[in-house]
Amino acid sequence: MGLNMVAAHAKWPEENDAIFGLAAKAKQAIDKYGKDNVIDSTLGALVDDDGNLICLDTVFSELKSLPNAQIAAYAQVAGQDDFLDAVQDACFKEYRPKAYIKAVATPGGTGAVRHAIWNYTNEGESVLVCDWFWSPYVTISEEFGRKVTNFEFFNEKGEFNINSFKEKFEDLLRKQKRLVTVLNTPANNPTGYSLSDEEWDEVLSIAKENAKDPENKIILLVDVAYIDYAGVGSERRKFFSKFSDLPENIFVIVAYSMSKGYTMYGMRSGAAIGISSKEEVVNEFYYSCMHANRANWSNGTRGAMSVMTNIAKDPAKKKAYEEEVNKYKTMLRNRANAFVEGAQECGLDILPYRDGFFVSIPCNNSKEASAELIKENLFVVALQKGLRFAVCAVAEDKCRIAPAKIKKVLDSLNK
Numbered sequence: 001m002g003l004n005m006v007a008a009h010a011k012w013p014e015e016n017d018a019i020f021g022l023a024a025k026a027k028q029a030i031d032k033y034g035k036d037n038v039i040d041s042t043l044g045a046l047v048d049d050d051g052n053l054i055c056l057d058t059v060f061s062e063l064k065s066l067p068n069a070q071i072a073a074y075a076q077v078a079g080q081d082d083f084l085d086a087v088q089d090a091c092f093k094e095y096r097p098k099a100y101i102k103a104v105a106t107p108g109g110t111g112a113v114r115h116a117i118w119n120y121t122n123e124g125e126s127v128l129v130c131d132w133f134w135s136p137y138v139t140i141s142e143e144f145g146r147k148v149t150n151f152e153f154f155n156e157k158g159e160f161n162i163n164s165f166k167e168k169f170e171d172l173l174r175k176q177k178r179l180v181t182v183l184n185t186p187a188n189n190p191t192g193y194s195l196s197d198e199e200w201d202e203v204l205s206i207a208k209e210n211a212k213d214p215e216n217k218i219i220l221l222v223d224v225a226y227i228d229y230a231g232v233g234s235e236r237r238k239f240f241s242k243f244s245d246l247p248e249n250i251f252v253i254v255a256y257s258m259s260k261g262y263t264m265y266g267m268r269s270g271a272a273i274g275i276s277s278k279e280e281v282v283n284e285f286y287y288s289c290m291h292a293n294r295a296n297w298s299n300g301t302r303g304a305m306s307v308m309t310n311i312a313k314d315p316a317k318k319k320a321y322e323e324e325v326n327k328y329k330t331m332l333r334n335r336a337n338a339f340v341e342g343a344q345e346c347g348l349d350i351l352p353y354r355d356g357f358f359v360s361i362p363c364n365n366s367k368e369a370s371a372e373l374i375k376e377n378l379f380v381v382a383l384q385k386g387l388r389f390a391v392c393a394v395a396e397d398k399c400r401i402a403p404a405k406i407k408k409v410l411d412s413l414n415k
Helices: 018-033 057-065 068-072 082-096 108-120 138-143 164-176 197-210 237-242 279-298 304-314 315-345 364-375 396-413
Strands: 039-041 100-106 125-131 149-152 178-185 217-223 250-259 272-275 358-362 378-382 386-390
Touching: 018 039, 018 364, 039 386, 039 396, 057 178, 057 304, 057 315, 057 396, 068 304, 068 364, 082 100, 082 237, 082 250, 082 272, 082 304, 100 108, 100 358, 108 178, 108 217, 108 272, 108 279, 125 138, 138 149, 149 164, 149 178, 164 178, 164 197, 178 272, 197 217, 197 237, 250 279, 272 279, 304 315, 315 358, 315 396, 364 386, 364 396, 378 396, 386 396
Parallel strands: 039 378, 125 149, 125 178, 178 217, 217 250
Antiparallel strands: 100 272, 250 272, 358 386, 378 386
């Protein structure tokens, strides 16, 4: 046996992140064959038609205009006060719930997910997540000695599977009496699905029915990382108003990220936003998350907070920022439409897409399919139940031809 110095709870398999590893292979193929001959659908970041990372001019011109000291200075542990106001406005817009609300700055939406799972579950308990999910939900849960239980995201009609959700939700709640449920919507990663307002009504009806037992503690973690590229205007934010006047034992945590909407992926800024009908619950949330901030990363990125705040305060800057986002939102929609239309034309089965960076293709042999597609210089991420194609990173013309290439490989594997 080899020498183990790490504590038992911190011993994990010696493996690199699969997505970033695949992205490195795609880059090698581009260097060898040229970008025109490679379809790189790996990372969840907006890329232009030439393969360059899109960085919003309005955001980075504001960042570069900040005094050095404002970029370099420490932020408050919970985040700058003006940022905490600005991030709530950016998240909810005109659909702010009628409730007590507090925010705490986190390093991207990931930090908010981390706080929700650590602060609102006990060791050994399960977190409820759909079966098409962002893999770090599991990584974070396992890090803290928690488990993940999956419900089926889609029914046979390709709709949100409310029956599976209800079954798993109520089963876990009976066992644990407290439950964190993760809902990554709108623009779910990896499927591009957004819950409709009617589906939200069904989810909240189940939560409210189970909240009649005062011993139950229900926490809805809503991961809205992709919300700024979902729907038309603010339509995908309407569901926020449904969090008004909830029973006091239902608590909502919104994981908001600046990575996508502000193209500040590496600057790691976002917020955990707590929503409750009871003031003491959001105060408890605020101080719990502030303590967790100090214990884990001390404080957030001051420069990123200042960028959001300055844009929010200046009407001209805000208008220019929103126009730039809408330009790329249209680009993304056109790419997604091209992929969906291409899939329909060649008969490729895809999951229902509504918004966002990704489209998913269900299949039983995803790792083998991904490996075969690499031979065709088409790079897609293998998931447990299928393949993820990042329309955010692929030009429209390539999005249109990719489905036929994927269909050909899947058909050859199923012969």
